[in-house]
Structures are given as C-alpha cells and as structure tokens.
Amino acid sequence: MNHGDTLLQVKDLKTHILGRDGLRVTKAVDGVSFDLKRGETLGIIGESGSGKTMTALSIMRILPEAARVISGEILFNGENLLKKGDAEMRRLRGEQMSMILQDPMVSLDPLFTVGSQLAEPLKVHRRLSGAPLANRMTELMSAVSIPSPETRLKQYPHQMSGGMLQRIVGAIAISCDPQLLIADEPTTALDPTVQAQFLDLLETLRDSKHLSVIVVTHDFGVAARLCDRVMVMYAGRVVEMGPIREIFDHPRHPYTKALLASIPDATELGARRLRSIEGSPPDLAMLPPGCPFAPRCPSVLERCHREYPGEFRIASEHVASCWQVSAQ
Amino acid sequence: MLRYFFSRLRLAVITILGVSLIVFVTSRMSGDVTLLLLPQDASEADIKAMQHELGLDAPYYVQYYKFLRNVADGDFGESLRYREPAFSLIMSRLPATLELAFSAFILSTIVGLLMGIVSARMRSSWIDYFSRIFSITAQSMPSFWVGIMLILVFAVELHWLPTSGAQGVEYLVLPVVTLALVPIASTLRITRSAMLQTLDADYVKFLRVKGLREQFIVWKHALRNALVPVIAISGLTLGFLIGGTVIVESVFAWPGLGNLMVESIFTRDYPVIQAGVLVTSIFLIFLNLAVDLLFGVIDPRVRFG
Numbered sequence: 001m002n003h004g005d006t007l008l009q010v011k012d013l014k015t016h017i018l019g020r021d022g023l024r025v026t027k028a029v030d031g032v033s034f035d036l037k038r039g040e041t042l043g044i045i046g047e048s049g050s051g052k053t054m055t056a057l058s059i060m061r062i063l064p065e066a067a068r069v070i071s072g073e074i075l076f077n078g079e080n081l082l083k084k085g086d087a088e089m090r091r092l093r094g095e096q097m098s099m100i101l102q103d104p105m106v107s108l109d110p111l112f113t114v115g116s117q118l119a120e121p122l123k124v125h126r127r128l129s130g131a132p133l134a135n136r137m138t139e140l141m142s143a144v145s146i147p148s149p150e151t152r153l154k155q156y157p158h159q160m161s162g163g164m165l166q167r168i169v170g171a172i173a174i175s176c177d178p179q180l181l182i183a184d185e186p187t188t189a190l191d192p193t194v195q196a197q198f199l200d201l202l203e204t205l206r207d208s209k210h211l212s213v214i215v216v217t218h219d220f221g222v223a224a225r226l227c228d229r230v231m232v233m234y235a236g237r238v239v240e241m242g243p244i245r246e247i248f249d250h251p252r253h254p255y256t257k258a259l260l261a262s263i264p265d266a267t268e269l270g271a272r273r274l275r276s277i278e279g280s281p282p283d284l285a286m287l288p289p290g291c292p293f294a295p296r297c298p299s300v301l302e303r304c305h306r307e308y309p310g311e312f313r314i315a316s317e318h319v320a321s322c323w324q325v326s327a328q
Numbered sequence: 329m330l331r332y333f334f335s336r337l338r339l340a341v342i343t344i345l346g347v348s349l350i351v352f353v354t355s356r357m358s359g360d361v362t363l364l365l366l367p368q369d370a371s372e373a374d375i376k377a378m379q380h381e382l383g384l385d386a387p388y389y390v391q392y393y394k395f396l397r398n399v400a401d402g403d404f405g406e407s408l409r410y411r412e413p414a415f416s417l418i419m420s421r422l423p424a425t426l427e428l429a430f431s432a433f434i435l436s437t438i439v440g441l442l443m444g445i446v447s448a449r450m451r452s453s454w455i456d457y458f459s460r461i462f463s464i465t466a467q468s469m470p471s472f473w474v475g476i477m478l479i480l481v482f483a484v485e486l487h488w489l490p491t492s493g494a495q496g497v498e499y500l501v502l503p504v505v506t507l508a509l510v511p512i513a514s515t516l517r518i519t520r521s522a523m524l525q526t527l528d529a530d531y532v533k534f535l536r537v538k539g540l541r542e543q544f545i546v547w548k549h550a551l552r553n554a555l556v557p558v559i560a561i562s563g564l565t566l567g568f569l570i571g572g573t574v575i576v577e578s579v580f581a582w583p584g585l586g587n588l589m590v591e592s593i594f595t596r597d598y599p600v601i602q603a604g605v606l607v608t609s610i611f612l613i614f615l616n617l618a619v620d621l622l623f624g625v626i627d628p629r630v631r632f633g
Contacts, residue, residue, distance in 0.1 A: 111626070
C-alpha cells in the first residue's frame with residue numbers, strides 16, 4: 001500500500017511518565033507533531049531530557065513501564081500504531097520499523113553469540129533457516145563491512161570493539177529491510193574516528209536500502225552530516241523545525257541559536273571559552289505556564305512568561321514556536 | 329583451563345589439611361574420651377592404661393602425624409564407641425544425608441527461581457509482596473523451630489505425614505521442606521533482583537526492537553542472565569544445606585551423617601568426628617570447584633586462569 005510520500009506522521013503526541021505515587025507527572029513529550037517522508041532523514045535535536053528519546057520509544061512502542069502515551073496519533077503507512085495490539089506491533093517491529101540504540105556495548109546479550117542474535121529477527125519475521133539463513137547473515141555482515149563474517153558470527157559481544165558491535169547492531173536492525181530506521185544517539189558511545197566511519201555506513205545503508213531515518217542526537221555535526229530536516233526539541237516540545245541549511249544559516253528560535261553558538265569551533269580553539277546556555281532545563285513535572293525556555297532566554301519578552309507561543313511559519317517548511325518570531 | 333584446575337586442586341589440599349588440624353585439636357580439647365569409656369570408679373592406673381592403649385597419651389603433634397599417615401593409607405581409625413572403622417561408618421550414613429541435602433537443593437532452586445521470576449515480572453503485585461514477605465520470614469526462622477512446627481501441624485494434628493524416621497518418600501517431605509526454606513528465600517531474592525536488573529537492560533530493549541515475543545525474551549535471554557548470580561551462590565547454598573542437616577536430622581531422627589556427628593561429639597568419638605568432617609569438607613570443596621567450572625559453560629566472558 002502506498003500512502004503517498006509520507007511514511008510516518010506523528011500528531012500531537014503526548015507521552016507522560018507517572019511517578020510512583022501516581023501524583024507526579026513528568027511531561028516527557030508534550031504535544032509533538034511532525035511528518036517523515038519516504039527516503040527522508042529527519043534529525044531530532046535537543047539536550048538530555050528534552051524528550052527526543054521518549055518520542056522515538058513512543059513510535060516503536062517500547063516505552064518503559066512508567067511511561068504512557070496519553071494522547072495523539074502515530075500514523076505509519078496511514079495506520080495508527082497506537083491502536084495496534086501487542087502482537088501486531090511485534091510483527092511491525094524489527095520487520096518494518098527498527099532502531100539502533102545508543103551504546104553498542106550493552107545492546108547485545110552478553111551470553112549469546114552475535115550470530116544467534118542476528119538470526120533471531122530473520123527466523124521470526126522471515127522464517128529463514130538452514131542455508132538461506134546462513135547466506136542472509138553473511139550478506140548482512142558484509143553489508144556493514146565486517147571482515148571474515150563466518151568467524152565473527154560465532155563470537156560473543158565481549159570479543160569485539162564498540163565500533164564493530166555498533167555495525168552489527170546496525171546489521172540486525174536492517175536485517176528484514178525495514179522502511180523506518182530510528183537511530184538513537186548512534187555515535188555518542190563511539191570513539192571519534194569510529195564515529196565518522198559509522199555515519200558513512202549509515203548513509204550508505206540509507207541510500208542502498210531506501211530507508212527513512214530518524215536520527216536522535218544532541219550533535220549538530222551528526223545532523224548536518226545525515227539529515228534533510230531537523231526538529232529541535234526543548235522540554236518535551238518542538239521549538240523549531242526546518243530544512244537543515246535553513247536551521248544552520250537562519251535559526252529563529254533563541255534556543256536553536258544558543259545550541260548552535262555552543263558548538264566548539266576548532267578554528268578558534270583557545271581563542272574563547274566554550275559557550276554554554278545559562279541555567280538548566282526545567283523540571284518537566286512542574287512546567288511554568290508560558291514558554292519553558294523563558295527563564296533561560298536572552299531575548300525574553302514579558303508575554304513569554306504568561307503564554308506558550310504557537311507555531312509560526314517562517315518559510316514553507318520552516319516553523320518556530322517563539323513570540324520573538326511573531327513580533328518580527 | 330587445566331592449569332586453573334590444578335591450582336584449585338593445590339588450594340583444596342591446603343584447605344583440607346587446615347580443616348583436619350582444627351578438627352583434630354578441638355575434638356581432643358573437648359574432654360577425655362577415656363572417662364566416658366571406663367566405669368565411674370575406674371582407677372587412675374586404669375585411665376592411664378586406656379589412654380596408652382588408644383594412643384592418647386602421646387603429644388598432639390605425634391598423634392596428628394600418625395593420623396595423617398593413616399589417612400594417607402585410607403585408614404581413618406576405628407570408632408571408639410562402635411569398634412568399627414570410622415570411614416565405613418561415615419559412608420553408611422552419608423547417602424541418607426545427601427538424599428536430604430540434594431532434595432532440598434533441587435526444591436529450593438526450582439521454587440526459588442520460579443518465585444523470583446514471577447515476582448520480578450509482576451513487580452508490585454500481590455504475588456511480589458507475598459514473595460518478599462515470605463523471603464524475609466523464611467530467612468529469619470530457625471530451622472529447629474520450623475521443623476517442630478511442621479511436625480506439630482502436619483504430623484500431630486493433621487496426620488498427613490509421619491513425624492520422624494526414614495522408611496519411605498513421605499518421610500522425606502517435612503525435613504526437606506524445613507531444610508529448603510532458607511535457600512528458597514535466598515534464591516528467590518537473588519533471582520528477583522537479577523531479573524529486574526536484566527529486564528531493564530538495554531539488550532532486552534533491543535530484543536524488543538527486533539520484534540521478539542516477551543515470553544521468549546524472558547525465558548531465553550533474561551533467565552540465562554539472571555542464572556549467573558544464582559549459580560554463583562549455589563556452592564554456598566550446598567554448603568549451608570549439608571551443614572544444616574545436622575540440626576534437621578536431629579529434629580526428624582533422620583539416620584544420616586548429621587545425627588552420627590552430633591552423637592559422636594557427645595561421646596567424644598574422635599576418629600568418627602575427624603572422618604566425618606574431612607569427608608564432608610572434601611565433598612564440598614569439589615562441589616564448589618564444579619560450580620565454578622559450570623560458570624564457564626553459562627557465561628562466555630568467564631576465563632579460567
């Protein structure tokens with residue numbers, strides 16, 4: 001079935017985390033909406049605790065026990081994932097949508113061989129066994145450029161480096177040719193030299209397998225490298241969204257500006273101190289009524305403390321939620 | 329692997345020697361056996377003669393040296409009370425004790441694992457609260473009291489099971505339950521916390537990403553990971569169980585090694601005490617070695633050396 005150009009559509013998603021007493025509610029994701037076109041790569045950028053990983057886990061429907069999707073819709077190929085039963089969801093996961101986690105060193109079960117863990121989704125979703133299974137596994141290992149795949153498949157995770165493990169995690173994630181791949185901070189736990197290699201690999205896989213990708217990251221460098229569009233999140237909300245060049249060249253939201261200004265520049269190393277954003281992210285269980293960024297915002301207006309700004313369209317694909325933008 | 333085995337073997341020999349020395353000295357320090365063997369009105373000369381006959385008048389180090397030499401020849405001496413070789417006496421009682429200890433071990437492993445898994449999967453449910461209260465209660469009750477209470481309820485009042493003795497399977501139930509209670513509780517607690525930790529791990533999240541069934545994730549991946557700490561304590565559990573038989577066998581008049589040991593301590597039957605302690609300690613040392621080697625089978629990260 002073809003549902004036009006759009007693979008994934010998230011509408012007003014709210015994911016809240018309930019405290020143990022049932023009273024404290026943390027609004028981890030608070031009304032997030034976005035689209036993902038086929039073959040497109042979208043970056044979700046923000047600090048830790050901005051709700052970017054929670055958004056990803058909500059889409060995969062593998063939220064931790066305390067977290068609930070309170071409202072919203074997640075349309076995947078036109079079907080609402082939030083209305084699907086567990087069994088249906090399980091058939092989609094690993095088969096049509098997949099995910100790469102942050103730390104490859106803990107993404108695989110230490111007690112089982114890499115091969116047995118690569119075989120699992122192929123057995124479950126593709127019902128492969130025997131020679132076809134072995135062939136497919138070797139093929140996948142080559143696709144993520146692992147040398148001597150037959151030997152590696154028989155080894156355990158602790159016998160491999162982080163970079164190699166992340167490539168194997170990648171191989172497992174794409175083993176059933178999914179349409180959607182979510183990469184949650186895929187390079188954060190890797191060495192800088194290995195990071196570049198893995199980003200190359202991700203790019204190659206995306207282009208050769210026609211994947212639609214969501215990259216969750218706090219690193220504008222990673223986003224610039226891979227993404228067509230980025231979505232900047234703060235305190236569980238989307239504050240700015242637009243094509244990557246637009247965001248880089250003409251950021252409109254003060255938070256985006258601050259994030260871009262905090263990227264260390266190698267050319268002026270030592271020339272100035274690292275710039276950081278004053279203050280700290282708000283407590284998501286006790287959000288102020290207005291804009292959550294207001295307390296840290298350098299160009300705050302009186303209105304910002306009272307009312308949450310709506311979404312203002314700057315260009316056809318560029319939107320930002322800020323009273324400053326509306327004033328201009 | 330082989331080097332590891334031999335270094336453990338060397339350590340085992342040292343441990344056994346240490347155990348033998350401690351048992352040898354303490355049993356002799358507990359009192360003079362000749363006073364129990366001779367009539368009350370025996371003369372000083374009679375006592376001296378008896379001590380000489382049994383070789384007890386020699387200094388400890390001479391006696392100990394003789395004991396070790398005899399043990400090396402497979403001779404643990406003769407029981408002072410039964411006038412029978414101590415070793416064969418021990419061996420005739422050992423099977424009954426092992427039957428008790430291993431039944432309790434199997435029971436505690438199965439029940440503890442199951443309760444721990446269910447408790448972790450249904451965290452904060454009434455089953456979980458019950459398991460936690462059970463494990464605290466079970467670990468704080470002394471086994472002699474538990475044994476007597478079980479006899480009172482199931483044998484005296486309800487007549488479901490026999491009070492004591494060993495004439496069939498039904499005689500095994502109460503002593504095994506008494507003995508297994510504490511290890512059930514400890515296995516339960518370790519399984520529960522290991523399981524909770526495992527189910528929270530990133531690799532479990534990734535298994536869910538792959539679209540695997542929750543039952544498969546729990547019983548294949550999480551359980552195997554949770555088994556690692558359970559196996560780690562199983563050597564200790566076995567030691568506890570074999571030591572615990574001393575009390576339980578007394579309560580249930582079980583004709584095992586524990587009962588024989590208590591009896592031998594009261595009658596200062598040195599050769600039997602020595603043989604009993606040595607045999608059980610050798611047994612436990614090798615069980616622990618087997619447990620450690622089992623680690624390598626279940627966890628590929630374990631390297632021996």
